[in-house]
Amino acid sequence: MLKNLEKFKIPRYEQVRWHILTLLTESKWDENTPLPTEQEFADKYQVSVGTVRKAVAKLVDDGVLTKYQGRGTFLKRPDFESSLLRFFKFRDKDACYATPTGVVKKVMVIEGIEEINEKLDIGKNKALIYIERVRIIEGKVSLSEKIWLPKSRYQAFVNLEPEDFENLLYPFYYTKCGQFVSSAVETLFFVANHVDPYLDNNEQENLVKVCRIAKSLEGDPIEYRESYGMAEKFSYEVNII
The missing domain is CATH 3.40.1410.10 (Chorismate lyase-like)
Known part of the structure; x- marks a missing residue:
């Protein structure tokens, strides 16, 4: 799933981050619907859960995603x-x-x-x-x-x-x-x-x-x-x- 970015020597967590951004944009993700779990993303992109966790953390820091304990990770829409x-x-x-x-x-x-x-x-x-x-x-x-x-x-x-x-x-x-x-x-x-x-x-x-x-x-x-x-x-x- 990440092969098209590997030739640019981008860190794998950044590749995962980019793919999640693409998913959010192309699928018109609803901010009330939780994203797949970190394990599901890891299986999808054939990377470790730690790599996915780092990508998700970066998206949270960027203000794109927000995490709720016990509920999951959601798209964040700034006010x-x-x-x-x-x-x-x-x-x-x-x-x-x-x-x-x-x-x-x-x-x-x-x-x-x-x-x-x-x-x-x-x-x-x-x-x-x-x-x-x-x-x-x-x-x-x-x-x-x-x-x-x-x-x-x-x-x-x-x-x-x-x-x-x-x-x-x-x-x-x-x-x-x-x-x-x-x-x-x-x-x-x-x-x-x-x-x-x-x-x-x-x-x-x-x-x-x-x-x-x-x-x-x-x-x-x-x-x-x-x-x-x-x-x-x-x-x-x-x-x-």
Whole structure:
């Protein structure tokens, strides 16, 4: 099972790690379904249990898998919703913290944009899927998002309408297109003189812009996103232990 990687002189546990990543991606593994046991992987790849254990431990350290005592090893889906909301604190009419609902407003295929394609590490002429999405709390838009995806990875989105998308995009990427977002890099800016049609702000009101490059299990960029929110809602929070 590992012969196609042996010629590259990659350590056997790294070969097993790569094969497990491939299994997770190609099979669209459900995070509620435990992975095969270490012994089953050892039999499958004809390696020792210790080699499998080392590969699994590396995937746990990478944040791809999580282990539960007595239950097994599971795919771990990072909570990117909470990640973004560390920059913004939204409250409902009862003054309780609230999580906005995501609604896709627009989806289309567009020509490549050199600056965006560079962020996605694809050829400058490669087509993109472009999405406009808002986050809503009690009928009011709280965040406005622009999203660019490599069309080659998201062919299933070409014929979708906005109402076909689910509230949470990352699980939808995975179930619909097999694209699992494993990690992301975010950069934050304060911007002026930017009017967003969904936020209905004016040029005098500053916005916060959060740029995110989301990456696959293999570390490849598979989404570039720009999220805009009112600066008055900005509230950075971090726990230092």
